[in-house]
Amino acid sequence: MTGRVLVTGAAGFIASHLVDALLKGGYEVIGVDSLRTGMKSNLSSAMNDDRFQFLEEDICHPELPLRVRGEIDLFFHLAAISSVRMSVENPQEVNRVNVGGTVNALDVASRLGARRFVLASSAAVYGDPEVLPVDETAPLEPLSPYAASKAAAEMYCQAFSATHGLEYTILRYFNVYGPRQAFSEYSGVVSIFISNALHGQPLSIEGDGKQTRSFIHVKDVVRSTILAAEVDQAAGQIINISGTESISINDLASAVRGLAKEHSPQIAHVDPRQGDVRDSIGKMERAKALLGFAPEVPFSEGINDTVQWFRSLL
Numbered sequence: 133m134t135g136r137v138l139v140t141g142a143a144g145f146i147a148s149h150l151v152d153a154l155l156k157g158g159y160e161v162i163g164v165d166s167l168r169t170g171m172k173s174n175l176s177s178a179m180n181d182d183r184f185q186f187l188e189e190d191i192c193h194p195e196l197p198l199r200v201r202g203e204i205d206l207f208f209h210l211a212a213i214s215s216v217r218m219s220v221e222n223p224q225e226v227n228r229v230n231v232g233g234t235v236n237a238l239d240v241a242s243r244l245g246a247r248r249f250v251l252a253s254s255a256a257v258y259g260d261p262e263v264l265p266v267d268e269t270a271p272l273e274p275l276s277p278y279a280a281s282k283a284a285a286e287m288y289c290q291a292f293s294a295t296h297g298l299e300y301t302i303l304r305y306f307n308v309y310g311p312r313q314a315f316s317e318y319s320g321v322v323s324i325f326i327s328n329a330l331h332g333q334p335l336s337i338e339g340d341g342k343q344t345r346s347f348i349h350v351k352d353v354v355r356s357t358i359l360a361a362e363v364d365q366a367a368g369q370i371i372n373i374s375g376t377e378s379i380s381i382n383d384l385a386s387a388v389r390g391l392a393k394e395h396s397p398q399i400a401h402v403d404p405r406q407g408d409v410r411d412s413i414g415k416m417e418r419a420k421a422l423l424g425f426a427p428e429v430p431f432s433e434g435i436n437d438t439v440q441w442f443r444s445l446l
């Protein structure tokens with residue numbers, strides 16, 4: 133494929149893999165990131181490619197279109213503060229970046245003539261759904277400011293389509309994991325568990341550990357995201373991007389402990405987290421029908437691959 137595409141949050145976990153895949157697929161890529169949590173090292177391979185340009189910029193900056201210069205074909209919006217916990221602690225800032233940043237991104241995309249705007253939304257918008265696997269017609273019931281910010285971002289995509297004719301596809305990612313996922317107290321559970329295990333620290337399970345997630349490997353997520361931009365019938369659609377295996381947090385902890393057994397990590401139980409959902413798995417029929425997409429990386433293989441990557445950082 134050819135064309136000039138823009139990726140926000142480019143130095144982050146998922147978007148840096150997306151940048152690599154887009155370059156490999158033949159696109160010219162502009163990556164925008166404020167480096168709030170993202171790291172330039174995630175873009176080390178892209179930085180060596182002449183078809184990649186990096187702009188260190190806040191997604192809310194009003195002069196972003198001037199810095200991008202020239203038309204773009206596709207706009208992938210992944211920049212966000214992607215932490216439920218941070219959103220409980222600082223909802224104003226999460227609203228500024230996730231909602232205000234999306235409005236600015238939509239404005240930039242329509243001003244620069246983008247053919248399609250792909251939004252990285254989240255399964256968090258469903259809250260604790262009554263029926264599982266949840267499908268895309270389920271009501272939006274955000275349980276955290278983060279979830280509310282993603283629901284608002286989705287609404288703005290629909291509004292810009294109505295007012296500016298900007299075509300969009302909304303992807304509701306479930307729990308994504310894989311190499312380059314950041315590890316801090318605000319990160320996803322997979323990277324926290326692996327990082328702790330490899331440092332011989334305990335794996336803290338919040339609550340009883342019977343809560344389940346449908347982890348999906350970043351390789352699969354990237355493939356679905358490119359299809360969302362390229363496939364005609366994905367226009368104006370909201371699509372779940374979920375793993376197909378329901379894994380409990382207890383099972384995840386055991387798997388990670390097994391893969392890092394030389395460090396003898398212990399498992400500890402702590403209080404449940406505010407705003408956390410109990411079970412999460414998405415129906416994938418729509419992704420299959422519209423994108424011809426189904427996840428391919430089995431959890432056992434993906435978790436092994438992820439532990440190996442974290443090991444390479446030691």
Ligand SMILES: NC(=O)c1ccc[n+]([C@@H]2O[C@H](COP(=O)([O-])OP(=O)(O)OC[C@H]3O[C@@H](n4cnc5c(N)ncnc54)[C@H](O)[C@@H]3O)[C@@H](O)[C@H]2O)c1
Pocket residue numbers: 140141142143144145146147164165166167168169170171189190191192209210211212213214229233252253254255304305306307308309314320
């Ligand atoms: N990882 C998951 O499991 C998951 C699940 C559902 C949805 N998502 C969504 O997917 C997207 C990517 O998530 P991720 O896990 O790669 O997160 P990430 O934190 O690794 O990436 C987000 C990137 O956005 C950048 N950013 C933050 N504020 C910015 C700003 N004001 N201006 C410019 N850049 C800014 C960060 O520096 C970071 O590089 C996010 O929108 C997230 O909400 C992720």
